[in-house]
Amino acid sequence: MKISKDFVWGVATAAYQVEGAWLEGGKGFSIWDGYAHIPGKILNGDNADVACDQYHRYEEDVALMKELGVTAYRFSFAWSRIIPDGSGEINPAGIDYYNRLINCLLENGIVPWVTLFHWDLPLALQMTHDGWLNRKTAEFFARYARICFDSFGDRVKNWITLNEPWCSSVLGHGLSVFAPGRQSPDEPYVAAHNLLIAHGLAVKEFRGGGFGGVIGISNNCDWREPLTDSEANRSAAQRALEFFYGWFTDPLVFGDYPAIMRERLGGRLPDFTDEDRKLVKGSTDFLGLNHYSTAFASAEPVPGGLDSVCGNGGMSNDQEVYLSHHPDWEKTDLQWSVVPWGFRKMLNWIGDRYPGLPIYVTENGCAVAEPDAATAKDDEFRCRFMGGYIDAMKEAILVDGKDVRGYFVWSLMDNFEWAFGYSKRLGLIRCDFNTLERIPKKSYYYYRDLIKNSQE
Numbered sequence: 001m002k003i004s005k006d007f008v009w010g011v012a013t014a015a016y017q018v019e020g021a022w023l024e025g026g027k028g029f030s031i032w033d034g035y036a037h038i039p040g041k042i043l044n045g046d047n048a049d050v051a052c053d054q055y056h057r058y059e060e061d062v063a064l065m066k067e068l069g070v071t072a073y074r075f076s077f078a079w080s081r082i083i084p085d086g087s088g089e090i091n092p093a094g095i096d097y098y099n100r101l102i103n104c105l106l107e108n109g110i111v112p113w114v115t116l117f118h119w120d121l122p123l124a125l126q127m128t129h130d131g132w133l134n135r136k137t138a139e140f141f142a143r144y145a146r147i148c149f150d151s152f153g154d155r156v157k158n159w160i161t162l163n164e165p166w167c168s169s170v171l172g173h174g175l176s177v178f179a180p181g182r183q184s185p186d187e188p189y190v191a192a193h194n195l196l197i198a199h200g201l202a203v204k205e206f207r208g209g210g211f212g213g214v215i216g217i218s219n220n221c222d223w224r225e226p227l228t229d230s231e232a233n234r235s236a237a238q239r240a241l242e243f244f245y246g247w248f249t250d251p252l253v254f255g256d257y258p259a260i261m262r263e264r265l266g267g268r269l270p271d272f273t274d275e276d277r278k279l280v281k282g283s284t285d286f287l288g289l290n291h292y293s294t295a296f297a298s299a300e301p302v303p304g305g306l307d308s309v310c311g312n313g314g315m316s317n318d319q320e321v322y323l324s325h326h327p328d329w330e331k332t333d334l335q336w337s338v339v340p341w342g343f344r345k346m347l348n349w350i351g352d353r354y355p356g357l358p359i360y361v362t363e364n365g366c367a368v369a370e371p372d373a374a375t376a377k378d379d380e381f382r383c384r385f386m387g388g389y390i391d392a393m394k395e396a397i398l399v400d401g402k403d404v405r406g407y408f409v410w411s412l413m414d415n416f417e418w419a420f421g422y423s424k425r426l427g428l429i430r431c432d433f434n435t436l437e438r439i440p441k442k443s444y445y446y447y448r449d450l451i452k453n454s455q456e
């Protein structure tokens with residue numbers, strides 16, 4: 001099965017997970033710097049002070065990407081490297097670092113895809129303004145975005161405003177497993193609203209500035225398959241998808257939250273004023289999808305079902321959807337089920353609900369237990385995972401006719417996996433966190449050959 005020669009094959013990372021240099025080059029603190037240093041928050045007491053040290057080793061990493069044959073690198077800017085306190089002075093050393101990285105990519109024929117916000121909010125904005133609970137943060141984000149477009153927009157033509165605002169909202173403000181570590185049934189909906197406004201304001205700056213190129217958002221969503229064909233289970237699965245992907249995409253396409261959310265949440269769900277509706281509606285040039293797994297959804301609890309906390313879109317109580325797994329499904333090291341056909345259905349659901357918008361898979365990948373370099377170099381599991389998921393995507397494109405234009409593997413290399421620290425490995429390249437040595441795995445060569453074959 002051959003897909004278009006123009007198809008974008010890439011790899012992805014995020015600033016906090018790979019850069020390190022947390023106190024260098026004039027960078028300010030982010031909420032993840034703070035959160036990771038609170039004892040007990042991160043497995044094994046890890047933090048990303050050094051991470052993969054990409055800040056000092058980006059030339060080596062770009063060379064590895066070139067050798068891999070990817071045409072695109074998705075990475076994020078650390079807002080607090082560009083504006084240390086989030087809202088004040090610009091840090092020239094931060095601008096300089098990203099200029100060097102971008103120029104190095106372009107010199108090597110790799111197209112930069114920049115995410116403006118991958119969760120690392122400047123800590124000062126959290127402390128002085130309550131972060132995403134305050135609309136002012138959206139205004140500060142728009143100013144930061146404008147500074148980025150002005151500084152890099154001559155060379156960066158592919159922009160992603162936000163990475164997985166679902167995670168910032170639910171994991172950061174609902175379940176307290178991510179920074180800023182808040183726990184509330186209502187704050188996720190407030191944070192989400194301000195994140196959507198932030199997206200809208202940034203896109204307005206982009207489009208008004210005539211920079212050229214495209215701008216979109218990366219939303220995460222796993223597939224929800226009705227446990228049985230009953231009406232109740234089918235609507236549970238649909239409800240789960242609307243509380244997950246629909247929550248952050250319907251407003252950008254249709255100008256409001258899914259009706260089912262309004263029905264169930266009432267006044268707990270913020271309203272869009274007419275002005276805000278105009279701001280967000282139509283504010284995305286493409287739909288990013290970060291996809292990792294699939295679960296069954298049902299209207300009633302299933303014995304032995306999943307504790308439906310993480311990975312269940314929206315706040316679980318509000319949805320009344322119960323998740324479970326098929327006992328035969330293989331699991332990644334994050335305990336996420338491997339179900340390639342769920343990916344195909346997910347792409348179809350998005351294509352059918354939001355026709356006319358191109359889809360980019362901005363993340364897909366898997367965690368594998370790799371205790372040593374020898375295991376990592378023989379990551380057959382990851383090769384099979386990628387083969388299955390990429391075939392499913394090809395079916396969505398070639399058989400189902402969905403407009404999917406790119407695919408980014410998460411991740412280029414093992415990195416700081418948030419609350420799991422360095423204990424979960426998702427890279428095509430192993431990173432030895434003692435020596436910082438990079439060691440390509442079998443999956444690196446597998447992906448290299450796959451890209452080569454699909455470009456012939």
Ligand code: PNW
Nearest residue numbers: 014163164167220290310311363410417
């Ligand atoms: C994404 N969930 O995170 C992020 O964009 C990456 O930074 C991260 O490393 C990658 O996926 C692997 O985890 C997610 O609970 C974290 O459903 C949690 C969930 C989904 C995505």
